[in-house]
Amino acid sequence: MNISNHSSAHSPSYDVESVSPFPEIPIESLPVRNLYSHLLPLDSPFSKTSPAFIDALTEKSLSRNDLRHEAGKIAKGLNSELGLVRRKETVGIFLANGLDWAEIFLAAQRGGWPTALFASSLSSTDLSRQLELSRPEVTFTSTTLLPTLQAAYSLLLTPPSSSEIQRKTVLIDSSPNVDTQGFRTLDGLKADISLEQVELEDRQIEREGEDIAQRTSVICFSSGTEGLSKGVETTHHNLTSLMTMMKPPVFPTLDPAKDSMLGLLPFSHIYGLFKLMLLPLQHGFPMVIVPKIDLRAICHAIQTYKVTCAIVVPPILIHLASSKVVDKYDLSSLDWLLSGAASLGKDLIHKVEARFSASNTIVLQGYGLTETSPVTHILQLSDTQAHPGSIGRLIPNVEARLVDQEGKDVVPDKEGSAEGEMWIKGPNVMKGYLGNPEATRDTIDSDGWLKTGDIARVDPNGYFWLVDRRKELIKYNGHQVAPAELEILLLTHPGVADVGVVGIWSESEKSEVPRAFVAPSSTDDPLTHEAETTLILEIQDWMKTKVASHKLLRGGIVLIDQIPRSASGKILRRKLRDLASTSPGHV
Template sequence: MPIPSPFPTIDIPQKDIHSFLFEREDRPFPEDQVVYIDGNTKRQLTYADVRDQARTFGIGLKSQWGWQRGDVLAVYSTNQIDTPPVVWGTLWASGVITTASPSYGVEELSFQLKDSRAKALVTLVDLLPIAAQAAADAGIPKDRIIVLGDKTTKEYRHWKDIIDPSTSVKWRRVKALNPEKELAFLVYSSGTTGLPKGVMLSHKNIVANLLQFTPTDPLDWTEDRLVAFLPFFHIYGLTCIMHHAILRGLPTVVMDRFDLNKFCQHIQDYKVTFAYLVPPVILLLAKHPDVAKYDFSSLKMVNSGAAPLTRELVESVWARLKVSVKQGYGLSETSPVTHSMRWSQWKSHVGSVGPLVPNMTAKYVNEKGVEVPAGETGELWMAGPNIMMGYLNNPTATANAITSDGFFKTGDIGYQDGDGNFYITDRLKELIKYKGFQVPPAELEGLLLGHEKVDDCAVTGVYSPEMASEVPRAYIVLVAGVRRAKDTELELIRYVEDRVAHHKRLRGGVRFLDEIPKSISGKVLRRVLRDMAKGEGQGEAAKL
């Protein structure tokens, strides 16, 4: 039988995201509560600022651009405190948001713009060279590119200039007709084919997930504060920080990118009490000498997600800083949170991602798809109101991922202990997970095969203790006559580095082989490569 959540079932209102956040009768904090604080400029936005600016932008989209239900706005930017009003203004206008990594090059961004059928693009002045070219490739006109941030340019309008010039027209918001079926976000998740898939998240998916995971983190707007360096384009930052902060009125220091000393300084200066982190940052807290310069006494707890965390790191952070570290689990396809460790159990269940959040059920299945008893190892399947609608323009992938009775196949292997806590032990999927970002091996393999010195290749993930993350490593069969030399290895690393997003670089280095291990059908035997990697060093890594 499927495993239920140990928590009581909660009511999920039939509301769209904007109604849920901004038309509330149960809001415990005042309208002038500061929610977002710019970590660089100290500029602030209150709850009322965000609500009012979102409405103004939404009206502008409808009056200036004739925005229709389902029209897609792409956000290609680092974290900005103006991102929330742009996002919720688009939802006010019955639109859809797709978020893209600011590390994307022209081809990667262009693909997402085309696949999502984006009608407009918002970006930063510094990203305009890439953004403008990708938009042109995708057929987005120049006057539909607008900029965020404090930097401006005469060539492109600022997002605040998208306003209704008329005072006579009364614009009213059209609410989602069916929050369960109406698309709100398109976040992109890489596949083993190398082409990212658009994960379709409905209004209900996000509303449900906010109600599912927030009770697991007992925070109070009167005393708790967050810090936000996790990118808002990633589902972890989008739901757990950007949406979570406005829902609960939590003052949140927004960082445009991660910088260890700034991060530590913000914790000290703003008396940050809770932080959503990833294992590489936990590693820095445990070992980096600069951390000793700062006061972390305000931190009650930190949550680590996006990748597994070792017991050694959890214990090292506690020994050094007396900061508690718990884990959670989720995926883009689950909006994302499905598990969250109880605060009281972080020390007794290190390594667990915690119990299922409310309104979810799970089961473990064997290789034949047959359910195994609780406690036995199997692939984790889950069902609940936070499971995605499916993959955009990809019914085959959707059918392969979601069963007829609504269970999402995670591709992750694990088990449940006697206390109801879940453990993730391995991954069926071939995707490499670098600091929470998915790296499709096939994409890197296709790129390497285009190099004149490469005869055959395979890419797999290897764990790097130094980075506390899985990193991509390439196994290369060189063309006859090419020497196996350090210069060749570095040449191939740089070749990839120049052509992919930051998180896809060959940080695990390059290894040369006589032959790539393959099955009779020609499929790369990645498990053989992973076993081989266990006996090898990390090798030359691309710069962080």
């Protein structure tokens, strides 16, 4: 940091802006290049033939040479078969984690095509909004997810024809249960080009500089600080800078010869993309993909591949701390677990470390946002015992400040108790929200400070703690859930007259979860207890068909006579939270 103590005859004063304790990296040393070339440089010091990604389910793997070759074939096919012009059109990926995902992503980056990342858990309604925002020229998907993609296209303001959907879709597999006639396949798209030809073209791509660096690399989707889904434009320079800023000693030192990382989190989320796709390629260690979050599969992969580190979220730690399944496997290879997406409590950290005490496995955490590509803070391995529960200190080249509700800087104190909304500045701050300059201006001020919407505090040594989430935004296990989005949807249900949604803490999930307060549609007589129960169950079942899993009303539904609103019509969420503390929701 440093929060420096300026001596005076009176009380000490502290700098209001915090900086990283690590040496700043000169701006001229931050890479100015295509993300693809940064991940797979021709002069890479790492083995070109050793596994880079391993699918724990199929036991198949891809080396760096494989990744380069397959990415080259796909990129060539996108240009020659589909007519995509380099750097112009957007490519979409609507897939679960897998080796194909890695090939396709690198192909899009090689071609300089902005890549829209759609979570495989999305409902057709959610996906349609993101398609409307990003407008991909082509989207890669599977036969399992094809019906959702087709339904999403049908919901667009100007739905494409069936033949147009076929033209814009590439399937990675086939299925006798799905009509795939007329659709192009991934294998059919790949051009017949040798690895040597790909490498020759890559020499030219490596010479790309400032022009490509400031262009959009990926479009991830975030609710920002409030409202409906926004497309976050992250540039090549955002990502290559952050990767440089995250080199040891900031990120733990890993040995490609002995270390491997477990890949659980969705690559479509910036957290999973950066930590599980980008960092392993930069640091040279293999990443073991577990396509579906299943505790037995996780433990089996750790035991089989002697995984030494894993990027997780709190629910996974809860299972590792308490499930009897863990006892059936040898997980002694695990050196550390890095948790993000939601703040961890000291109790859970201690439970996990106690469970793995024989192997001295350490739990550490970090912090970041989709809008910061994502990392801004990290707690180092050496700091975990002295600062449990802290999100750590700022990484190099990143600044932070705490701001009160009036927009004034909060002056940190010696006790580290002063709180404020955390604002962030650095080369990893996003380009902006896609097609939404107003939201971009509301989130990033004229001096480049990004308003995180999170309340935090910082101690004199630069260790940060999250205190609370901004009230309007619910963060469920790394996903951002906008109450306004759920309210708009719930108001379309015939049994709902008015509704307000807030986040409540779930001890069982160690996360915020959405709870809906519903004013039922008017009836002549008050609803009986049986009718209330029927309506609540009907709404819950209805929601399961409308939204992704992370947006379900896990906090339950409470029926009330009237939603509290201000004179201007705004929902008084504080009053709903007060009700939540005394009214158990029907789940």
